[in-house]
Amino acid sequence: MNMLGQWIAFKTIVYREIRRFLRIWVQTLVPPAITIALYFVIFGSLIGSRIGDMGGFDYMQFVVPGLIMMAIIQNAYGNVVSSFFGTKFQRNIEEMLVAPVKEITILLGYVVGGMTRGLAVGGIVTVLALFFTDLNVHNWWVTISMVFLTALVFSLAGFINAIFAESFDDISIIPTFVLTPMIYLGGIFYSVDLLPEFWANVSLVNPILYMVNGFRFGILGASDVGILQAYVMLLLFVAIGFSSALYLLTRAERLRS
Amino acid sequence: MTNEHSFAALEINGLEKTYNNGFQALKGISLNVKAGDFFALLGPNGAGKSTTIGVICSLVSKTAGQVSVFGHNIDTHFTEAKQCIGVVPQEFNFNQFEKVLDIVITQGGYYGLPRRVALERAEKYLRLLDLWDMRGMVSRTLSGGMKRRLMIARALVHEPKLLILDEPTAGVDIELRRSMWEFLEKVNATGTTIILTTHYLEEAESLCRNIAIIDAGTIIENTSMKALLRKLTREVFVLDTKEGISTELKLPGFVFRLMDEHCFEVEVDQHQTLNQLFELLAEQGITITSMRNKANRLEEMFVSVLNAPDDSEANDSEVDSSTTQAKGAAV
Numbered sequence: 135m136n137m138l139g140q141w142i143a144f145k146t147i148v149y150r151e152i153r154r155f156l157r158i159w160v161q162t163l164v165p166p167a168i169t170i171a172l173y174f175v176i177f178g179s180l181i182g183s184r185i186g187d188m189g190g191f192d193y194m195q196f197v198v199p200g201l202i203m204m205a206i207i208q209n210a211y212g213n214v215v216s217s218f219f220g221t222k223f224q225r226n227i228e229e230m231l232v233a234p235v236k237e238i239t240i241l242l243g244y245v246v247g248g249m250t251r252g253l254a255v256g257g258i259v260t261v262l263a264l265f266f267t268d269l270n271v272h273n274w275w276v277t278i279s280m281v282f283l284t285a286l287v288f289s290l291a292g293f294i295n296a297i298f299a300e301s302f303d304d305i306s307i308i309p310t311f312v313l314t315p316m317i318y319l320g321g322i323f324y325s326v327d328l329l330p331e332f333w334a335n336v337s338l339v340n341p342i343l344y345m346v347n348g349f350r351f352g353i354l355g356a357s358d359v360g361i362l363q364a365y366v367m368l369l370l371f372v373a374i375g376f377s378s379a380l381y382l383l384t385r386a387e388r389l390r391s
Numbered sequence: 392m393t394n395e396h397s398f399a400a401l402e403i404n405g406l407e408k409t410y411n412n413g414f415q416a417l418k419g420i421s422l423n424v425k426a427g428d429f430f431a432l433l434g435p436n437g438a439g440k441s442t443t444i445g446v447i448c449s450l451v452s453k454t455a456g457q458v459s460v461f462g463h464n465i466d467t468h469f470t471e472a473k474q475c476i477g478v479v480p481q482e483f484n485f486n487q488f489e490k491v492l493d494i495v496i497t498q499g500g501y502y503g504l505p506r507r508v509a510l511e512r513a514e515k516y517l518r519l520l521d522l523w524d525m526r527g528m529v530s531r532t533l534s535g536g537m538k539r540r541l542m543i544a545r546a547l548v549h550e551p552k553l554l555i556l557d558e559p560t561a562g563v564d565i566e567l568r569r570s571m572w573e574f575l576e577k578v579n580a581t582g583t584t585i586i587l588t589t590h591y592l593e594e595a596e597s598l599c600r601n602i603a604i605i606d607a608g609t610i611i612e613n614t615s616m617k618a619l620l621r622k623l624t625r626e627v628f629v630l631d632t633k634e635g636i637s638t639e640l641k642l643p644g645f646v647f648r649l650m651d652e653h654c655f656e657v658e659v660d661q662h663q664t665l666n667q668l669f670e671l672l673a674e675q676g677i678t679i680t681s682m683r684n685k686a687n688r689l690e691e692m693f694v695s696v697l698n699a700p701d702d703s704e705a706n707d708s709e710v711d712s713s714t715t716q717a718k719g720a721a722v
Contacts, residue, residue, distance in 0.1 A: 139502070142500055142505060142506075143501050146497055150493075157488070225482065225484040229484070229498055229501060232450065232478050233473060233502050234470040234474050
């Protein structure tokens with residue numbers, strides 16, 4: 135199958151992924167909007183007003199970029215891991231394996247599908263945030279590129295999780311025991327400057343720190359880490375995630391008998 | 392430039408498959424299916440049929456051997472090989488939450504068909520398989536027979552040269568099964584090569600021109616349907632009589648058994664004729680009102696082939712020459 139054929143196959147997978155999360159919008163789009171709105175109310179308005187400034191901004195302004203990023207991360211990851219594992223579980227992955235679709239086409243299709251949901255939820259949450267605070271974008275290019283790179287990294291991570299997963303437990307273990315702690319310790323709710331030096335250094339190995347702070351730089355113009363450092367780390371995670379996912383899919387020992 | 396018409400539809404040489412748990416599912420099978428053929432691949436459960444199909448379709452990785460589809464090696468020219476194949480698996484493997492039309496169009500997209508073409512083809516095959524009215528239904532709400540037909544429509548959307556059906560009529564009622572046979576015969580008549588596995592031997596006998604029987608990972612018979620049936624050494628017929636028959640019925644040379652007062656079954660071996668049987672019955676004033684095979688002819692042949700002594704028995708124990716010859720004839 136030529137490049138045009140692969141392009142059609144790619145569009146087919148992306149279209150199918152978007153159709154999937156729109157079909158179950160009550161499960162995919164509404165819950166994250168409600169959850170993040172509650173964060174805005176509790177941490178931003180109620181508790182935030184008593185916290186005072188954080189990193190030179192009032193707490194609501196400080197926490198909003200992190201919460202938007204949290205929604206993007208969770209939904210980009212969740213979409214790919216549940217969709218690809220569901221495809222394995224129902225065995226309709228065989229529809230793609232018997233067809234002349236290249237592995238890279240399958241990977242890109244799922245990843246773009248996951249990014250689309252992450253960005254859709256991110257958009258909804260951003261609109262909700264406008265009810266609680268003003269958002270003045272400091273640098274559009276940094277803001278948009280950080281959002282895209284973050285959605286890409288976690289779509290790839292979700293894909294890798296789904297390849298390894300053999301049961302529904304396996305697709306909830308990583309989000310519960312790895313992703314959630316990383317998110318909460320990734321500088322969404324606080325500045326790492328508040329941490330003791332040791333824990334501040336430990337935080338530097340958390341990829342979410344760079345994503346949240348890169349995005350916060352785009353919105354507020356302030357960050358706990360250097361913006362160049364954030365880009366380097368994100369591109370590194372993209373490279374590692376993409377090559378690992380493609381390698382695992384190509385070997386496909388967990389997908390084929 | 393290669394001409395696909397000059398190649399066999401399927402050529403398998405020395406195919407082996409050993410699963411990770413050590414189970415050897417295929418022990419070096421070789422098979423050749425001509426272009427345009429309607430070919431039956433039969434065997435008992437666990438014989439290796441689905442594994443063979445899985446290897447051809449890239450769902451199972453082989454341990455050794457070569458597979459070519461219309462001259463395209465599945466290892467080196469897998470894209471071209473896959474483009475030639477349509478597969479209907481044994482188990483339902485479509486998305487249970489998608490609509491019928493979406494499933495078929497999406498499969499077309501995987502084969503690079505533009506959406507307009509995929510939609511036209513989906514309509515064509517869904518109409519031919521009486522599913523067009525169900526195109527908006529979620530697939531899990533379809534009946535078992537409809538799900539089977541949906542998988543056939545999905546396999547045909549890219550109009551493959553080789554259609555592989557793994558027990559396509561399992562669990563389908565007889566009326567629907569016969570309509571599916573008619574449909575498959577029409578598909579074959581258009582030049583599409585069909586490989587069929589089935590447990591309904593009447594289905595294989597009625598549809599297929601050539602046959603391979605696989606048992607324990609080995610091909611034990613590979614011939615034309617006619618040649619195979621010619622090997623049948625005996626047939627059992629059930630006869631209904633007009634007059635009541637008693638235990639005094641005499642049919643010298645024939646093995647028979649009374650079923651009831653108006654029915655008996657009789658074995659006719661390859662050296663006997665039905666004329667001989669009817670002459671004996673006429674001499675005793677018995678009128679036959681109906682007659683039928685007790686079992687499907689292929690079924691009898693299938694059982695006899697599977698029950699033939701295998702290589703391992705020959706290797707493990709001393710056997711006389713006649714046993715060895717019988718085995719040789721079956722292989």
